[in-house]
Every structure is written in C-alpha cells, then in structure tokens.
Amino acid sequence: MKAFSRLLERLYYEHSTLGKTRLLLDYLRTTPDPDRGYAVAIIADNLSLPNFKRGMVLELIRSRVDPQLLSLSHDYVGELSETVAHLWPGKTEGDLPALHEVVEALRHTPKAQLPDYVAGLLDRMTSPERWALLKIGTGSLRIGVSARQLKQVLAQYGDQPVERIETIWHGVDPPYEDLFAWLEGRAEAPAVHEKLTFTPVMLAHPLEAKDYGLIVPETYAAEWKYDGIRVQVVHSSVGRALFTRTGDDISGSFPDVLEHLNFHAVLDGELLVQRGEEMGSFNDLQQRLGRKSPSAKHMADYPAAIMAYDVLMLEGEDVRPQPYTARRALLQAALDNYQPGGIRLSPDLPYADFAQLETLRGSVDNASVIEGLMLKRRDSAYVAGRPTGPWYKWKINPKLVDAVLMYAQRGSGKRSSFYSDFTFGLWSGNQLLPIGKAYFGFTDAELKELDKWVRHNTLNTFGPVREVKKELVFEVAFDAVQRSTRHKSGYALRFPRISRIRWDKPAPEADHLPVLEALLATGEGK
Amino acid sequence: MTHPRDWIEVRKEGVWCKPGDFYIDPMQPVHAAVVTHGHADHARAGHDHVFATPETLAIMRSRYGEAHFTEAEHPMPYGQALEINGVRVSLHPAGHILGSAQARLEYEGSSIVFSGDYKRRADPTCVPFEPVPCDVFVTEATFALPVFRHPPLEAEIARLLTSLTQFPDRCHLVGAYALGKCQSIICALRAAGYQETIYLHGAMVRLCELYQTLGIDLGPVAVVTPDNAKTLAGTIVLCPPSALKDRWSRRLPEVLTVAASGWMRIRARAKQKGVELPLVISDHADWDELLQTLTDVGAPEIWVTHGRDDALVYQATQMGFTAQALHLLGYEDDSE
Incomplete structure (x- = not known):
C-alpha cells in the first residue's frame, strides 16, 4: 500500500x-x-x-x-x-x-x-x-493516465505490440496474474476466446499529392469519412460490447447501440447520432459522450446509431483475411438478412476517375458529420495497425480565418517557460471577441519568436495568462465551426490550429465575426 | 496597569507602540522600527533607527546595503532588554530563520509578545523558538487550518534524494525562498549525507555567503553560470520560486520542477504552478505547532495577524483563550 x-x-x-x-x-x-x-x-x-x-x-x-x-x-x-x-x-x-x-x-x-x-x-x-x-x-483518480497509456506501458513491459494487449485486456481480470506471467515470458498468453474481446483496428494514412496517381476506381473503393466516434461493436455467445478504437469499453454509455446488433459479429463503424434519415452533428454526439448511464429521455433525444463500414468476425468466423469487396458483400448480406435497426452500411461512392473524386470531395459543404473521403483497396485484407497502402483518408480542406492574438498562456512540460497557448479573436465592430485557442501548428523556432513577442507586447498579467497588444495576426485553420453558448462570440471551432503567423498583416485587416456565420456547419443541432 | 490594547495601535505604517513611539516591522520608512526578521515583507530599508538582532541587521545590510538606515542600528542580542521611551523591549528566538526574533514589549506592568513569523521544529540554521510569558501573545496564522500539518523535514528531503536517483538525468530545480528556506534545505541535504556540490541561482549567492560567515556550514556550493548550466543534469539547483518558470531555467537540462513550501501541501496549488515534486517544507508553524504554542506561551489573550485568522481565532476561543483577529495589511499571504 x-x-x-x-x-x-x-x-x-x-x-x-x-x-x-x-x-x-x-x-x-x-x-x-x-x-x-x-x-x-x-x-x-x-x-x-x-x-x-x-x-x-x-x-x-x-x-x-x-x-x-x-x-x-x-x-x-x-x-x-x-x-x-x-x-x-x-x-x-x-x-x-x-x-x-x-x-x-x-x-x-x-x-x-x-x-x-x-x-x-x-x-x-x-x-x-x-x-x-x-x-x-x-474512484476517479484524476492522475492523468489513460487506459490507453496503461496498455502501452504493459506492452512495453512485456515487449509486446500494444494490439496484443488490447486483444487480451477485456478477457483478463484483476489482479491479472496470468497477464503478467505472459508478459514476463513465464507462461502462454491468457486464453480469451471465450470472452468478449476487442480486436485491434485498421487505420488509414492521409492521402498526399504523391499518392493521387494510385487512386483509380478499379483498385480503390471510395466511402465518406465520418466525423463521429470510431467504434467496434461485438456480439457473441458470451454477450455484447462496444469498444472505442483504442479498446476502451464504452458499452455502459450506449446501451441503445448494443441493442441494435442482433446477430453474432464484430463490426467496425462510426458511432453517430441519427434521427431517422437525418444524421446529427458532432455536437449532438458530444451530448452522449461522457454520460456513463444515459436516461431513456436522453437516449431518445440523441439516438445513437452505427454507420458500419467493415466486418471482422461474422457468426464465429474470422473474415479479416478476406478482401475488402468480399467483406463488404458479407456485411451487406448480413444487414439485409437480420435488418438491425440503427445499423446502416456506409454507402459506396462510385466514381469514374480521380477528377470526379476531387469534385465529390469539393462538394462536402462543411457538413456536420462528413469530413472527407476514405479510399480503400478493394483487394486488401483487414490488418491491425496503420499499414501503408490499403487505406487512405482524404479530409476536406480546412477552413481558414485571419484572427488576432489576444491572450497567451504558458504551456506545460517542456514548454512551461514558453507562452505557447494562444487565444485569438475576430473583430465585431471595433472590438475583438475570442473564438478559440490553439497550441500547435507552429515550429519550435516560431514558438521562440512568439514567446519573445508575447513578453515584449504584454498589456496585463492575470496569473499565468498574459493579455497582449492586439497587433499580431494568425491564420487559423479549423475543421468546422459550430454555434456555442459558452463562448462570448457565439461560435466554437473544431480542431483549431495555427496555420501561419501573419507577421506582415496589420490587425485591423483581420477577419470579422460574420465570416464564421458563412462557414457554419449545416445540419446544426435540432 | 494598562492593557496593551491601550498602548498598541495598528496604523497604516504598521503596528505602533504609542508610548515608545516605535513600530514593529513597519511597511514604510519610520523614525524607529523594531524588526523581527530579515524577510522583505518585515524588514524594509529607510528607517531612521532600526532595532533588531545582530544577524537580522547583517541580513538587512546584505540586502539593502550598509546604509539601509538613516540614523543608527541598534543590535539587540536575544534576551537583552532595552528601554525605548519608557517601554522595555527585548528580543527572543522565533525559530523562523537565522536571526528571527519575537519582540516582547513591557509597559506599566503589562506585556505583549509579537512573535513575528515562527516555527517550532528543529532547524540547524537558527535558534529554536522560546516561549516567553506575557499578557497578550500576537501570533501569525499563515498555516492556520487543520489541513496544514507539515511532515518531518527529513522525510521531504528523502523524497528529493529518491527522485534524484530515480531521475539521474534530470536537473532537480528547487524553488525556495532565498533567505532561510534555501539554507535550511542545504543543511538538511548535508545532514542526509548528500555531499555533492549544490548549485545556486545568482540571487541566492550573497545570502548563502552571509550564512557561511555567520557560522552556518553549507558545504560545497557554486553559482549557475552560462558555462556550467548545460552540465547540471542530475544535480540539485536552488532558485527563488519566481525563477522556476523564468527564461533563466531554460538553459538547464531536463528540468524537474521542485518547490519547497508549506503551500505544497495543497495538491491543486502545487499542480497549478506546474510543480512536479512538491516538498512540504515550511519555515512557519503548522496547525499543531500554532496550537501547541498558544498553550506553551500561556498568555490569556491572543491576537492573530496575517493568514487564516478565522480558524485560529475560532480554535483559540474553543481552547479558552480570549482571541481576536488583527488585520495587518501588507504582509504577504504567500510569504514563503
């Protein structure tokens, strides 16, 4: 103790x-x-x-x-x-x-x-x-160690890939003596097939310009890339479970989703809020996240559903070695057969050539739950990890605004002596209203410059926060903008990051708040 | 016999003794000042006459220069009484830092003791606190909540040394007050058998030298320079708390941030300051020491100054004392 x-x-x-x-x-x-x-x-x-x-x-x-x-x-x-x-x-x-x-x-x-x-x-x-x-x-230690990190530590301890730990994790119980015996090479890996376990997922690389030539319809199938939560739904003779892509069991938060899967399978898909045909925004999904046991009313207000895009196990058989096209056919047939409510197949997007794909990608109007395209090799097996080649993700271009730096705060760890967390705002009349905060997107050399600038242009100090002269413009990139009642400006950005420091641009020429209105996600809220 | 309340007043300059016409730890330059100890929020430069222990005067000279006063210094060794305009004044050990004192004032048959800042546990750099009988005892209340119980100094030092073996490639940068705290930590490290050179931020050098001159052995110490800074992985470096997150600290390799203060007891407070290894090391009395001191001194009436006076006034009343808060502005709440 x-x-x-x-x-x-x-x-x-x-x-x-x-x-x-x-x-x-x-x-x-x-x-x-x-x-x-x-x-x-x-x-x-x-x-x-x-x-x-x-x-x-x-x-x-x-x-x-x-x-x-x-x-x-x-x-x-x-x-x-x-x-x-x-x-x-x-x-x-x-x-x-x-x-x-x-x-x-x-x-x-x-x-x-x-x-x-x-x-x-x-x-x-x-x-x-x-x-x-x-x-x-x-409970609730709040010591800043995630379940994911703990699994990585165990993997490092036993010199095993983290995917193996993830597979075994839900099949072992405290105090995990069998797990340690295996990690220390004193015994075989614990047998977990009788239990509900997580299967490590397959991940994609971002599509870069040099790869464009590879993408032809004969080789790669296209699907939407959804902005929900990547999940794995499991149903076997032992029971049902819902895992995140890192193997955290979130069954308790989504009993409605577990209900949906009415046949024995392991599915890979995206968790979304869905009302009939209409897909809810990420904002809606956030209403469901973090609630450990949602009320019936809450589930009715924010019904969770699965957009399935792959099948790993079907009725006891491991189908991962089969090619993508075969797995999709199996999945399609199973969904037709069992008609589960709340599980849909992510549609295939036919295209004739790369130019058409570019048009498709360009047509995504910053919509609530689509954030780009997925390109998957038709002949590829389902492989754990992030192999190069079989899967690419091609996100839509980020939105950009020119915002003015308002406040800076010291970072933590190695950055604790640097002002590295920046709050920036847009003009509303002749005052600035903060729209977000970012702490990456710049190089180490730029960080030094920024730190120096902050120290020389401080107006006020509030504990760890410095208010600076409203003179420096950042080009801020972000994935989407949503309405927010928590921010004074009325907007919140998704994944804001500094894309360029506009040392050259005078602050009065930065953007005004109404530009965000134009970029606002469609399909907002209810 | 007159009660001290009739001849002691709180003025904007500080606590004033009316018949003696002098102040205790005044915050502005005055004609005559009795200074309990050398910390900057108690000892200020520019008084005409300064009454203090020889060690405190030496500290003031070191900090403010030889001419920190305009008329005269009046060295008062512990226990030797002096008359100032008919008020009998004597200084007694407070155990806070080197030279720290309680000031006892006696006038027309009644007496009051201003304890200044004090602690009760052993500290090799200063003479231990001495309870002095009096009618009114004025106590500080910096850590006057029952959640403040300082662990033994040795245990905290052991945690620092353990971390040094666990992270031998990291420079252990310890934020500590330059006067008093810094030297008692060094002495405690020596007592625990740590023989290596201890490195100092430039702001600490003069006071450490002064301590050495006054007979406190600190062992090998050296100042951090631009030349040696990069080589200080695996060493202990002491700096003022304000320098922990200063640009100065960037030159040190793989810093592990340590802070030594009574406040480090409160987790959120330590974490908020980015401290990775909080050491609960204080030169103030903790809750138990405060209560013990009220009993040891045995004065029927207690006045409570800077800090969490509400809890101490409450508890002193429960213990049968007459107690009241004396709101002294200007003393730093975070004075360590």
Missing part, C-alpha cells in the same frame, strides 16, 4: 507522458503479484467497490473534526478526499497491509463493518496514503 501511494503521488504531479511511463514501469518491475495487478486495475478504473461511498467518508470525518474547522478546511482545499486526508487526526503512522490485502478487505468486509476498517487504516497512514486510500475507494 505504501509503494502504491508513492506511485500515485508521483503520477499525479508528473506531466510528461514519458515520465509517467517510466514511473509505471519502475513500479511494475519492483512490485510483486498480486499488488501490481490491483494497482493496474485501480488506475484503469476497473475495480468496483460498491460499499465504499462518499457519504461514509463524510460520516467518518464529521465524527472526528469540529464542524466549523471542517467546513473552513473543505472550503480552502476544495476537494473532499484531500481535505479528509489532511484533516484526519492522529499521528501514529505505522506499517500498512499490502495493497491486495486492502483491496480484498474493501471488497469483502460487510457494509456495516467497513467504516471501522477504513478508519483503522486511516489512523495508521500519512496524508498522501490517506488520499490514496480514499481515491481507491471513491
């Missing part, structure tokens, strides 16, 4: 991904089973402790600390677990049980006795250890 608390402490403050990886690898190397497995489960948020409630923690601290001092402290610290960790009385620090003993006790102690067990531990802990225990209990 002490080692785990030290790990959390370091992970919390480490902001570089590389640093976090190193800390995790160190921990895995030096910690025995089953502790390290439970640690992984806690960080991946894969451990459920239904009896450990925030209310229990409140009860415990209220019976120990003066209410006035508790309330002053909570106000000051702002977060309950940390407040309790600091406030807990007593200084008799002592030995602690191993992490696995703590986890098992938290799982199996009857509800009525749990408060006493937790209090007994807290009595013997330092403040960071108490914080760790309370975080384990109440």
